[in-house]
Amino acid sequence: MPLDIITIPCLQDNYAFLAHDPVSGETALVDIPEAAPILAALTQRNWKLTHVLITHHHDDHVQGLGAVLAAYPDAKVIGAAADSHRLPDLNIEVAEGDTVRIGADTGYVIDVSGHTVGHIAFHFPQSAAVFTADSLMALGCGRLFEGTGPQMWASLSKLAALPAETIVYSGHEYTAANAAFALTIEPDNPALISRSEAITAARAAQTPTVPSALALELATNPFLRAAVPSVQAHLGMQGADPAAVFTEIRARKDRF
Numbered sequence: 209m210p211l212d213i214i215t216i217p218c219l220q221d222n223y224a225f226l227a228h229d230p231v232s233g234e235t236a237l238v239d240i241p242e243a244a245p246i247l248a249a250l251t252q253r254n255w256k257l258t259h260v261l262i263t264h265h266h267d268d269h270v271q272g273l274g275a276v277l278a279a280y281p282d283a284k285v286i287g288a289a290a291d292s293h294r295l296p297d298l299n300i301e302v303a304e305g306d307t308v309r310i311g312a313d314t315g316y317v318i319d320v321s322g323h324t325v326g327h328i329a330f331h332f333p334q335s336a337a338v339f340t341a342d343s344l345m346a347l348g349c350g351r352l353f354e355g356t357g358p359q360m361w362a363s364l365s366k367l368a369a370l371p372a373e374t375i376v377y378s379g380h381e382y383t384a385a386n387a388a389f390a391l392t393i394e395p396d397n398p399a400l401i402s403r404s405e406a407i408t409a410a411r412a413a414q415t416p417t418v419p420s421a422l423a424l425e426l427a428t429n430p431f432l433r434a435a436v437p438s439v440q441a442h443l444g445m446q447g448a449d450p451a452a453v454f455t456e457i458r459a460r461k462d463r464f
């Protein structure tokens with residue numbers, strides 16, 4: 209049975225997620241931007257938190273952990289072994305290929321370094337879900353604070369290779385700004401134009417644009433499209449290494 213996943217807006221534009229197995233009752237939290245809305249969501253559903261999955265070390269993804277653990281002291285905290293020196297205390301340290309069981313579902317750890325080195329994603333194939341935080345984002349990707357362009361391209365390529373029906377649970381509501389940028393790279397992409405219109409409508413209605421479908425990201429997200437000939441042509445980089453094209457697109461976004 210798939211996990212029951214809910215999206216929790218936190219702070220100004222962050223998201224946390226709860227993934228609940230209705231059979232065992234096990235419930236995982238992905239990232240902890242802020243405790244209050246997470247604790248309220250758990251209480252409202254009468255869910256008991258059993259696991260906390262941390263994607264990366266930035267404050268806006270970990271800073272609520274202390275207050276959440278005060279309420280659920282038995283929850284197991286899981287994060288990247290490579291980053292344990294700068295993450296909160298972990299009960300379980302993981303690396304790419306390791307698994308995390310939530311009830312009957314199994315999550316696979318994917319190293320998605322680039323935004324930070326040591327950033328991980330969690331893929332739950334039985335639930336068709338991947339938690340990507342600040343690696344692959346809705347119509348965007350995280351800024352390269354620590355990693356290189358080729359490293360982020362390699363990370364995004366792993367996510368792009370997941371089943372197209374996978375739903376992408378990313379860390380921020382940046383999608384409207386991402387759409388404005390994406391249209392500068394592919395002004396004539398019909399899927400992007402219609403997605404951009406849908407984003408404008410969603411934000412006007414104060415509806416989250418996260419999560420998003422991987423198939424739609426593949427069709428519209430410029431950071432997944434560095435190997436597409438029309439994108440390369442638009443940048444004057446026909447036949448270039450997609451990692452170099454990605455790096456150019458990322459640099460343009462930084463200046464946008």
Ligand code: ZN
Pocket residue numbers: 264266269323342350
């Ligand atoms: Zn971050």
Ligand code: FE
Pocket residue numbers: 266268269342379380
């Ligand atoms: Fe973030």
